[in-house]
Amino acid sequence: MRIAFYGSSLLSSYWNGAATYYRGILRELAERGHDVTFFEPDAFDRQQHRDIDPPEWACVVVYPATTEALNEVMDQAANADVVVKASGVGVFDDELLQGVMERARPDALRIFWDVDAAATLDEMRAAPDHAVRRALPGLDLVLTYGGGDPVVSAYREMGARDCIPVYNALDPQSHFPVEPDPRFACDLAFLGNRLPDREARVEEFFLKPATLLSERSFLIGGNGWESKAMPSNVRHRGHVYTAEHNAFNCTPLAVLNVARDSMAHIGFSPATRVFEAAGAGACLITDAWEGIELFLKPDEEVLVARDGQDVADHLATLTPERARMIGRAALARVRAEHSYALRGEEVDAILRERRAAKTPQQEMERA
Structure with missing residues (x-):
């Protein structure tokens, strides 16, 4: 047709x-x-x-x-x-x-x-x-x-x-595990444009953990954040092109997903970033929303956070070995069921x- x-x-x-x-x-x-x-x-x-x-x-x-x-x-x-x-x-x-x-x-x-x-x-x-x-x-x-x-x-x-x-x-031809890239080295990375119906949730789920864990490193990518006041342990990357997404997802210890207000409220709305990160074998931490278990299993294929304190707690106890285990499990799930x-x-x-x-x-x- x-x-x-x-x-x-x-x-x-x-x-x-x-x-x-x-x-x-x-x-x-x-x-x-x-x-x-x-x-x-x-x-x-x-x-x-x-x-x-x-x-x-x-x-x-x-x-x-x-x-x-x-x-x-x-x-x-x-x-x-x-x-x-x-x-x-x-x-x-x-x-x-x-x-x-x-x-x-x-x-x-x-x-x-x-x-x-x-x-x-x-x-x-x-x-x-x-x-x-x-x-x-x-x-x-x-x-x-x-x-x-x-x-x-x-x-x-x-x-x-x-x-x-x-x-x-997941598009496995575009998103897959690659070697780490020093440009994206950090403990927790978030990628998303600055939007009115997302900003407060980014403050809670990303900037609050950065404040609580001042000894850890954080990276934010996306448009619009350059004028946002952030803790000193947060680096701003700016627009991250699609060709850089794999390295952005593979390099950090963990990657954060933050839903927009409307999507978090209604649930059953996994962002593209969820599958891109999982497809790269990243350890994903996501804010809690109804229906997440239909796509990834909490604690085994994804870490779920109710608020910024949960994100900080996940990050504080996350080892590289467990991060790799969660990332591998998420990769297998999305390749099999969500392509x-x-x-x-x-x-x-x-x-x-x-x-x-x-x-x-x-x-x-x-x-």
């Missing part, structure tokens, strides 16, 4: 945490015979901070963030069998959603793919005229980055015909089943 995917960016992870998620799933769909075109705006300096060149498995259309260019790329939705609008494009989000769905052929699958479902649902609850809420009755399906049953139920209550979570996963090959197989089956069911329905409506 020809898939027209309108998202934030396939080529750059700069201020774009969904990049590796898109790459993992769409490459698998391409390998299963689908023809993928990804439309991304030239915005937020992402094109100046590309992680990858345009891949062989997808046609990437980078368009200027102008109304004229927007109309041109929206018109191309008419050529697709599957039209996908992702959340969080960053420019013309509402116009894109309405425009590509209006231009889609009657027999095409219309899909909204929400990579921040908890936040989107909060916005829709606060705004009955929200663009996504208005669009839901005309969509065939909502796919989400995670969220489990709470997100599925909420989307159906909002008017979605159906909602299916497609969780993050993008499995996610791609899942999405491929969903698309084929829904498209096959829709074609006879369209024929009946025309008759």
